[in-house]
Amino acid sequence: MCARTARTDTPSAPRAPKGNVAQKDDVSWMAASRLPGLDLLRARYTRQVFARHFHEGYALGVIEGGALRFRYLGRDHVAAPGAVNLVAPGETHDGHGAGDAGWAYRMFYLAPDIVRMAGEEAGLPHGALPDFASGVLDDPELAAAIDALHRDMERAGPCMPTLAQETRLSAVLARWITRHAAQRGP
Numbered sequence: 001m002c003a004r005t006a007r008t009d010t011p012s013a014p015r016a017p018k019g020n021v022a023q024k025d026d027v028s029w030m031a032a033s034r035l036p037g038l039d040l041l042r043a044r045y046t047r048q049v050f051a052r053h054f055h056e057g058y059a060l061g062v063i064e065g066g067a068l069r070f071r072y073l074g075r076d077h078v079a080a081p082g083a084v085n086l087v088a089p090g091e092t093h094d095g096h097g098a099g100d101a102g103w104a105y106r107m108f109y110l111a112p113d114i115v116r117m118a119g120e121e122a123g124l125p126h127g128a129l130p131d132f133a134s135g136v137l138d139d140p141e142l143a144a145a146i147d148a149l150h151r152d153m154e155r156a157g158p159c160m161p162t163l164a165q166e167t168r169l170s171a172v173l174a175r176w177i178t179r180h181a182a183q184r185g186p
Helices: 112-121 140-159 162-180
Strands: 007-009 026-031 038-045 049-053 058-066 068-072 075-079 084-087 093-097 103-110 129-131 182-184
Touching: 026 140, 038 058, 038 140, 058 140, 084 140, 103 112, 103 140, 112 129, 112 162, 140 162
Parallel strands: none
Antiparallel strands: 007 026, 026 038, 038 103, 049 093, 058 084, 058 103, 068 075, 068 093, 129 182
């Protein structure tokens, strides 16, 4: 029987109560054990504020509830439910709830090599990384594909066959890149 390995963090400091109920952030992080360079995050943030930072890889996900406000590529963005949210390596951004409810999302964190290979399969020149003009995409089909794959990988954990993970992730990344990417410098 496959055992699922996941790390869950729930910060202990609750947000100011609304009525008699204190809201807490809920965060689950999982490394995809069969696909090195891929991590999964499922989170509901009610009080989190991310200071400006950057990632060494790509982040790609879907907003499930609430709305995420962030500054990215010199512009302010709001990602509402059903929106695809992303950041490219080295691009600074911040993040916080767009309202009192905060936001919930599912994110894939992808090593650049994973995205580079997907880009090559999608027609980008060898070694090129895709670039994206916005941190929010309105693409319901892509959002649904990201959500479904993330849920299935989270549910199955290391029990999901490697070939299934690779095939489905490749299809999601190809859709993302062919619909929304431009070529990025090496």
